[in-house]
Amino acid sequence: MSEVNGTASEKKPAVIFVLGGPGSGKGTQCAYIVEHFGYTHLSAGDLLRAEIKSGSENGTMIQNMIKEGKIVPSEVTIKLLQKAIQENGNDKFLIDGFPRNEENRAAFEKVTGIEPKFVLFFDCPEEEMERRLLGRNQGREDDNIETIRKRFKVFLESSLPVIQYYEAKGKVRKIHAAKPIEDVFQEVKAVFSPEAEKDKRSI
């Protein structure tokens, strides 16, 4: 496929949006899904952090927004996602941490014409997410209590409505994420195994 929003005859990649509050375990579980089910993992946050490191002209703006827990304009994030999809040979992607608000959601659909197959939603209480983020130790500039509180607020105000939008379309697969990593993955597996079977039958 030469373009992500190419002509009707070109097959669009299968996309699963992976959503959940900060520290709910999205990245951790995506690594397991990649290993077991052959998806490519694209984390919107990781792509934005790489863009800062690359010295791009948007770097300072992105860095400031991440420090404040704010959502970067869709145009920037979608360009990074499109490029990552185009550069990858796979036809199925986990898009982690996107769409984060209604603007992200509507713009991605408009620009790429892609509707997610389903939305994997990691549901986790704030106290547990806060504990995990404060213990993460990956040197992230937004893993401090002040920014974490801002990120929780943005999640409740801007990201949950996106999950509710997909819930109304019957597309949300909710995972109880406040359990040990292996137990969470058992629940995730139960979502992906039937999908993998369906995919095999349609080949």
Ligand SMILES: Nc1ncnc2c1ncn2[C@@H]1O[C@H](COP(=O)(O)OP(=O)(O)OP(=O)(O)O)[C@@H](O)[C@H]1O
């Ligand atoms: N089920 C779990 N139980 C305990 N700790 C976990 C669990 N899942 C992930 N963690 C740990 O919690 C921290 C956050 O996990 P992870 O980075 O996967 O979350 P995330 O949802 O991607 O967060 P963010 O939105 O900030 O990128 C990591 O240190 C990870 O090892």
Ligand SMILES: Nc1ccn([C@@H]2O[C@H](COP(=O)(O)O)[C@@H](O)[C@H]2O)c(=O)n1
């Ligand atoms: N769609 C997105 C995704 C992320 N951001 C910004 O990056 C921060 C970190 O995201 P993680 O998923 O790695 O936690 C997030 O708080 C936002 O500032 C974004 O703007 N848009």
Ligand SMILES: [Mg+2]
């Ligand atoms: Mg993450």
